[in-house]
Amino acid sequence: MPTLDIALMGNPVLARLASPVEDPGDPAIAALVADMLETMTAANGVGLAAPQVGRSLQLVIFSVPAERTADGIGFPPTVLINPQIEPLGDATDEAYEGCLSVPGLTGRVPRWRTIGYRGLGNDGKPIEREVSGFHARVIQHECDHLWGRLYLSRMRDMSSLAFADELRRQIEAAREVEQPETAPSAMGEDA
Template sequence: MSVRPILRMGHPVLRRRADPVGDPTRPEIAALVEDMVETMQAAHGRGIAAPQIGVSLRLVVFHAPLGDENARGIEDAPLTVLADPVIEVLDPVMESDWEGCLSVPGMAGVVPRARAIRYRGLDLSGQRVERVAHGFHARVVQHECDHLDGILYPQRMADIGTLRFLDDESFED
């Protein structure tokens, strides 16, 4: 396992649609996932997509444990690996909240997201994963899957005026 460099906004790999994984049981996919998890944890992230470490495959990893102050205690999202994920919006009502991204370091912005989704994909053993997610869990999944389509959260912002540097203490929320 190794911590890999995280690509930043503007890199061409982050702007393109990623290729399908196909068979997630291949040993090279397991090795890639190990690197993704280690990179995500080293960066104190809640999720990471393969394109963020320069691999253009439809593969995401995320984790938002219950009680995590970043997750606001809303809902548990166990450490999950999804190959070739698909999202279905269950509730079209959008909720806006702050998001950050490992590929847009030091910044955050308010992003509208569907508040309830169903997601499907394959785990590393090739077994189908299907869950319904609400709140922060749903937000994390949507954010990571956006990376697979070449979308970063600033592109989803309804008001670019909310984009800010995290270390800017000159104003209050």
């Protein structure tokens, strides 16, 4: 299974609406999923959408690390084909996000706090969940790729856009001065 090249901001595949996957059982889809999983792992990402690897298809993969959930229970790598999301309430949260297609940068992005999502798994069986927090953020971020959007287009205030390494240095410097309980929280992972 090869790792795939990740499309970078400016690549037209990232700016167009992805096509539905017609046959989730197609062996070519299974092969794409395997390559995407390897690519996501090699890039240290928590999510990857097919357009990010040059395939304009409604297919995302993601994982949710246990340390990023309120209950300490994560989700292993999951495939979601032809996903649909729906906000459950009006509440939003704003947090830093990064993206494998926008390497090195991070910015604060508002997202619905709780969503419902549905689609098909890699086995063609329906998946339907209600999630909140980081899990909801990852799904929204990845589905944006299917709709031709990058997180930058969702930012309310571009002054939060920063190089991730510089922001980490600033956070570490603040922690040296402040007590750990009051230091700024770490930013989001690349998806």
